[in-house]
Amino acid sequence: MNIQIALLLSILAGLGTLLGSILIFIPKLNKRDYIPLFLSISATIMLTFSILDLIPESIIYIRSNTRPLKSLFLILVPFISGVLVIKILDKFYKENNNLKKIGILSFISLAIHNFPEGIATFLSSMVSIRLGVSLSFGIMLHNIPEGICISLPLYQATKNKKKVLLTTFIASIAEPTGAIISYMFLKNYINNLTISIILLFVAGLMITLSINNIYKEVLNNKKYLIKGIIIGLIISLIALSV
Numbered sequence: 001m002n003i004q005i006a007l008l009l010s011i012l013a014g015l016g017t018l019l020g021s022i023l024i025f026i027p028k029l030n031k032r033d034y035i036p037l038f039l040s041i042s043a044t045i046m047l048t049f050s051i052l053d054l055i056p057e058s059i060i061y062i063r064s065n066t067r068p069l070k071s072l073f074l075i076l077v078p079f080i081s082g083v084l085v086i087k088i089l090d091k092f093y094k095e096n097n098n099l100k101k102i103g104i105l106s107f108i109s110l111a112i113h114n115f116p117e118g119i120a121t122f123l124s125s126m127v128s129i130r131l132g133v134s135l136s137f138g139i140m141l142h143n144i145p146e147g148i149c150i151s152l153p154l155y156q157a158t159k160n161k162k163k164v165l166l167t168t169f170i171a172s173i174a175e176p177t178g179a180i181i182s183y184m185f186l187k188n189y190i191n192n193l194t195i196s197i198i199l200l201f202v203a204g205l206m207i208t209l210s211i212n213n214i215y216k217e218v219l220n221n222k223k224y225l226i227k228g229i230i231i232g233l234i235i236s237l238i239a240l241s242v
């Protein structure tokens with residue numbers, strides 16, 4: 001029974017990403033004027049979660065369970081790899097439309113991000129339903145603006161709702177996919193060290209994407225940039241406190 005509940009919670013957490021895409025059906029909110037605001041909110045949430053959650057927890061676990069030199073290697077290599085992946089994709093992904101590029105890079109980063117989150121939600125729920133519910137709610141909350149970060153720029157660039165919804169849906173199912181794979185194939189190999197390494201890689205992806213691409217896109221609109229940062233910080237702190 002716990003397996004079914006754990007899988008359901010990982011699905012609900014992942015659906016937060018898809019929920020973010022409903023904005024493209026709200027004419028008053030999908031206007032191009034709101035793009036800087038929503039991008040700024042999403043970038044702030046990704047930065048905050050990376051800096052206050054993913055990186056500290058991963059570093060603490062790795063440092064407390066491995067030798068100093070090895071821990072330095074296990075911390076730096078995944079994080080730098082995440083930075084380099086976004087840099088390389090940004091350089092070689094030929095796209096003149098910056099919004100479309102942001103949507104695609106966000107999709108790649110967040111799909112990778114959702115995978116270990118699905119593992120974490122599933123395994124936590126197997127241990128404690130209460131812990132799983134709390135974790136899945138927090139993840140779903142911060143997945144909503146991440147879904148916005150994928151769907152809104154892609155929709156403004158392509159005006160194709162079906163493709164945008166499909167792209168966001170694929171990113172959202174990475175969460176339950178991580179849960180299923182962890183149960184079927186990786187349950188003997190997935191541990192806190194592996195998840196910590198993956199999350200450091202994800203942090204490198206999201207920090208670089210936020211600073212190198214998203215904030216750069218909204219720098220010219222200081223009003224929405226500042227509002228987005230404030231709203232993003234509020235949402236992040238609420239989600240992190242759950």
